[in-house]
Amino acid sequence: MGEYINNPAILDFNPLSKEKSISINSIFQDKIARTLWIGIKQKHLTDQYFNQHCLDASKIIKEKGAPNTLKKLESFIVKHFGIPCSQEFIEEFFPYVSNLKTLKYEIVYK
Numbered sequence: 001m002g003e004y005i006n007n008p009a010i011l012d013f014n015p016l017s018k019e020k021s022i023s024i025n026s027i028f029q030d031k032i033a034r035t036l037w038i039g040i041k042q043k044h045l046t047d048q049y050f051n052q053h054c055l056d057a058s059k060i061i062k063e064k065g066a067p068n069t070l071k072k073l074e075s076f077i078v079k080h081f082g083i084p085c086s087q088e089f090i091e092e093f094f095p096y097v098s099n100l101k102t103l104k105y106e107i108v109y110k
Contacts, residue, residue, distance in 0.1 A: 004089045005096070008104040009038045015105075023051035032066075033058035035103045039093050044083050053081050066097050073097055 013020065015028040027033040033054040040046065040054075057080045067073040074090045077083055085093075095101040 002092045004043045004086075004092045005039055005103065006042060007096075007101075008106040009042060011105050011107050012109060014107050021051070023055065027051060027054050030055070030058050032061050034105075035096050038103050038105055039096055040077070040081060040083065043089065044085070046081075046083070050081070056080065061097075066099065068098070070094055 015024050027037050036054045036057055037051070041050070057076070060080070067076045070087075070090050073094055074085055074087075077085055077090075096103045
């Protein structure tokens with residue numbers, strides 16, 4: 001477990017249930033969008049457009065490729081999510097965005 005990213009991430013809801021929003025369902029069916037959502041959401045405040053930002057950013061990564069340096073990942077997150085990130089977060093998140101590691105999740109109902 002890292003300082004910023006728990007792997008697996010613990011969710012207290014089923015993101016694929018029919019009761020969840022279409023955007024959450026879409027995010028969790030898309031590996032890149034899911035990685036962005038889980039990774040960023042764990043330690044950052046997000047806005048009401050965050051789900052759409054994840055889907056849009058996933059589309060860009062599929063078309064152009066993932067950011068291939070720490071600096072490019074940091075710029076990508078700032079540009080597409082409006083979230084400033086610490087260098088430590090970027091270093092920890094980079095292998096997941098680069099598809100070197102898989103960010104998993106576990107559903108635990110409370």
